[in-house]
Amino acid sequence: MSRPQFVSFSHKNRQGYGLLTVEGVVDLSARHGARWPSLREVIEAGALSALAAERGSLSPDFPVEEIRFEIPIPTPEKIICVGVNFPDRNEEYKDGQAAPSNPSLFIRFPRSFTGHNEPLIRPPESPQLDYEGEIVIVIGKGGRRIPEAQALNHIAALSLSNEGTIRDWVRHAKFNVTQGKNFDRTGSIGPWLVPYTDEAQLADIRLETRVNGEVRQSDRTSRMIFPLRKIINYISTFTTLVPGDVIVSGTPTGAGARFDPPIWLKPGDVVEVEADGIGTLRNTIADEA
Structure with missing residues (x-):
């Protein structure tokens, strides 16, 4: 499996972050945003590896074509x-x-x-x-x-x-x-x-x-x-x-x-x-x- 790819994005006027998969974007911010508002807080908590492990168990929330990429x-x-x-x-x-x-x-x-x-x-x-x-x-x-x-x-x-x-x-x-x-x-x-x-x-x-x-x-x-x-x-x-x-x-x-x-x-x-x-x-x- 390729290395995890964490994206920061805008989707329907909402800022978020997630994991990119072949099928689309897993919206991690919808699941963890209250604890870690952005990837900066995820990194500060040392949680990238834990969130990467969710890649194989979660279905994408929307296609990549629907997001606007932001700086990570x-x-x-x-x-x-x-x-x-x-x-x-x-x-x-x-x-x-x-x-x-x-x-x-x-x-x-x-x-x-x-x-x-x-x-x-x-x-x-x-x-x-x-x-x-x-x-x-x-x-x-x-x-x-x-x-x-x-x-x-x-x-x-x-x-x-x-x-x-x-x-x-x-x-x-x-x-x-x-x-x-x-x-x-x-x-x-x-x-x-x-x-x-x-x-x-x-x-x-x-x-x-x-x-x-x-x-x-x-x-x-x-x-x-x-x-x-x-x-x-x-x-x-x-x-x-x-x-x-x-x-x-x-x-x-x-x-x-x-x-x-x-x-x-x-x-x-x-x-x-x-x-x-x-x-x-x-x-x-x-x-x-």
């Missing part, structure tokens, strides 16, 4: 993103410098993301909407100054992100990228959460981004400059990680900004981010109404 953790305390975490990505900067000894980090707000199958929104302020396919880890066990040797034990689940970026807005100031990374609904997370149980799920998996079926980004997690153990250790040195925190772990080379001339996303485009054992996150592009 609707209200994380933190979304922390890693910049420049693949060797070829570092070389794009052409500054002659070796990879730094510590990761570059920035923060995104939940409102800057949307769910699977939803359009990424190109704002009227700029046409330079770009894609960045990335693997997401969700913290299950919180902590401060987490040793690298124990870091992976703090992961609850895996997901994917298209860490969409407004390129000219990341250069509005000298030292930060916050503006270009936080336009509403320019990125996505999903389509679901896959429980993390084994290091092999992350050690050497393929990460690929396609635009209209054309492969634009492709690399393997074994080539990350900063392994996930290091990332968790480093972040937890300066801030306490808590259950439900989301870490977006970096993108390979091949974003639209690196073409000559650059290739920006436009309405009607379809972007897919796929990783072995996790799934495929799909989004179209639309202009802001």
Whole structure:
């Protein structure tokens, strides 16, 4: 049996979460919502495994076509993103410098993301909407100054992100990228959460981004400059990680900004981010109404 897939969704004007099956969606929130209002509370309680066990004994409550996918953790305390975490990505900067000894980090707000199958929104302020396919880890066990040797034990689940970026807005100031990374609904997370149980799920998996079926980004997690153990250790040195925190772990080379001339996303485009054992996150592009 494939790994459980936990989804957050909207269904008939109600927010919920559940398990995806071949036949449809098992609405776990209808059964457990009073105790655990969202997947964040499920993770905090360490209950993903217990709920996954219900997958084979419960009938779906509605077909998947009836739901709208939401970002898996609707209200994380933190979304922390890693910049420049693949060797070829570092070389794009052409500054002659070796990879730094510590990761570059920035923060995104939940409102800057949307769910699977939803359009990424190109704002009227700029046409330079770009894609960045990335693997997401969700913290299950919180902590401060987490040793690298124990870091992976703090992961609850895996997901994917298209860490969409407004390129000219990341250069509005000298030292930060916050503006270009936080336009509403320019990125996505999903389509679901896959429980993390084994290091092999992350050690050497393929990460690929396609635009209209054309492969634009492709690399393997074994080539990350900063392994996930290091990332968790480093972040937890300066801030306490808590259950439900989301870490977006970096993108390979091949974003639209690196073409000559650059290739920006436009309405009607379809972007897919796929990783072995996790799934495929799909989004179209639309202009802001």
